[in-house]
Amino acid sequence: MELTDRYIHAVTRQLPAAQRDDVARELRATIEDTLSEGDVDESAVLQQLGDPSILAQRYGAKQTYLIGPDYFPEYRTVLKVLLPAVVALFAILSVIDGWSAERDTGDVLLDVLKTSLVAAGQVVFWTTLGFAIAERTGSQALAATSWSPQDLPAAEPARQIGKFDALAGAAMALFVPIAVIVVPRRLDRLHPDGIQFFNPDLSTWWLFGLIGIFVLFALHQIWQYTVGRWTTPLMTSLIVLNGIWLTYLLALLLGQDVVNPAWLAHEVPDMTEQVKRWIIGSVLATAVIITVIEVAEAVRGNQRLDSAER
């Protein structure tokens, strides 16, 4: 009965612990009944019962897939968009980085390859993780909400948000944190006295915050790309995101010195306090203006769609 033991184990190990013994006992009795009845051998009986994984699934074993059919199309779209964009971006950046440091072409190419692979791995990992979580938490919520014809997207303005605009926006959003990391490092390396550009007292959390916010901006752009038109969830989340961004910027710029005071003293010794305040003010004003334009576009797009539907 060694095969039977193995078969039963293969089935029950995939089931919730509470069911295991009961299912095992019943399966064993069935197999023994079948064997005692006719002149069939053990392996033929097990063959008849079929693949243990399939039997376990019929018994209601946990899903054995990472991303199911509900999410797979979106998963594929996101990867298709994100993978080439991010890999290209990192490849270009590492080329720029290598050349400006005057390194050998071979080294630079090796670096490009390494960076691209790492970037691709990161994109695939995080996208897969995100969708796997959605698969495990979201699918029931999706199935539970009842559908009504009102949910149908408007047929007329099929695409309000240009594909290119959305993708360029996503690339831009990813470019900002990378530029903030790479450019000052370049400056630091070129600086004759080795004075850092950013204030060394600045907590790294500010950097993580920046990366987080801009990754969210990039994801939002991809969402805009997939939906293609302004909807209320898209609009509200954009407003919330911009609110977070402005709060972050305000707290960052007004709370502490972002640029190293020593660097400023070295590079622009005659900068007055007033000029500094003026620069901070104009950075903030620019951010606010961009936000207002973006939000206005989203709100208008959403309203237009509403009135078109009525």
Add this chain to the structure above:
Amino acid sequence: MKELLDNQLLEMRRGTLVLAVLRCLHEPMYGYALLRHMEERQVPVDASTLYPLLRRLESQGWLQSDWDTSGSRPRKYYRLSQSGERALQQLTTEWKQLSASMTRLLEEND
């Protein structure tokens, strides 16, 4: 073509399986006996379909089960619960209506 037909047949059988099982379990039976019982009545079903189905019907309350350990092998006897009885009655009525209208439809002369 053959495959399509087979799939369709499978779908048809699957739709009637619950009703057949409920009907057979009017008297308590353990899995293997039920398997044979249904086979004898030309309603064959795979063991790998039947056992999980029994468990599903039990967890949704239409069946109840008891282990009988007095014999040479432990056997899990399934029987209809009260809501299972009601389900059987309703499904039987529905099936008769469906069967009658399908027969009428199929024998229509046009």
